[in-house]
Amino acid sequence: MNLPELERVIYERNPLVEVVCQLRFPPILKISHQEPVEFQDKIRLQYPLFEITQSQVPSEIVKVVQQFGLPLQSDIAYSFRSEDQKWHLSITKDFIALTTSKYERYEQFKQRLKEAVEIFEKIYEPSFYTRVGLRYQDLIIRSNLELEDKNWSDLIAKHIASELHDSELSSLIQTLSKNMVLKTEDVQVILNHGLVTVKEPHKEDEVAYLFDADFYIEQKIKRDGNVWNVLDQFNKSARKLFRWSITDTLHKAMQPQRVDETKV
Known part of the structure; x- marks a missing residue:
């Protein structure tokens, strides 16, 4: 077409x-087990608001896991927001994403994303990317x-x-x-x-x-x-x-x- x-x-x-861009990569366990202190220090002027969230596991899966006595794993996500909360940068063990409700033109969005990704790559060195998405x-x-x-x-x-x-x-x-x-x-x-x-x-x-x-x-x-x-x-x-x-x-x-x- x-x-x-x-x-x-x-x-x-x-x-x-x-508008959301997400880059996925093979899991980096260090992100799940260590707070991203160095990463935050590099971006906190643009994204001063910080929170940690954990993905919700469906109740059906929780029941099955508990029946077998297995540890319940849930992904930790680190969220960084601009002061006006119109820009949101998030990282987990297998992706980095930038979201905005203040999109004006592609070049500006790309520049902010590129700045964050370059910092992320220097600190965590993802091997390569497995999925690139732009929504x-x-x-x-x-x-x-x-x-x-x-x-x-x-x-x-x-x-x-x-x-x-x-x-x-x-x-x-x-x-x-x-x-x-x-x-x-x-x-x-x-x-x-x-x-x-x-x-x-x-x-x-x-x-x-x-x-x-x-x-x-x-x-x-x-x-x-x-x-x-x-x-x-x-x-x-x-x-x-x-x-x-x-x-x-x-x-x-x-x-x-x-x-x-x-x-x-």
Whole structure:
């Protein structure tokens, strides 16, 4: 599947609610058994808030483990957050991830990630990476775009959700959830999308449309420029996939601004 090439833009009315990049690697036991003192010391100016969390083990597994008298293992995650809590860096024994709800453009996100990964690699020296993933969540809220008078068929492309373009069926739809696994060029992506209900303080509940696109590759990836080349390709594919999924009406309502590639 080859998506059409389009001019790169940044939306003034940005629909992105969350962007996550995760790099997985063979387990490093030192991370589970020692608090990341040196790592925190290098990043705490950007990420001063710190907490330790443990993943929850399903109750069914807990019961089985207890029956056999085996020790119960749960992964420890170290979380580092910016002061405004819009940036979240986390590490466990087998991954490092950066999450933000303040995404403006790819180059800025990549720079913050690269700074953290370079520090992480110097301290923990992962052998290589086994999975690289980049996930974008776009939420289309019509009231934020002054599109309350528009039907979803005016905003979402027919090849993405043909049900919304059926005049008889669309008026009956209360919920819509779709899942696709796509291969675009050399990139694998899980695309979950559909209608969701947004609850915001002091506002009535509103039906919105969510695009959740998870781009990933699972193979041995060396600790060098390969990782960043992969992420660059993911970002390019994500832009094209999102634009392919919406109509010109929605595209224009989000006020696209042409990107100057020479500036970061």
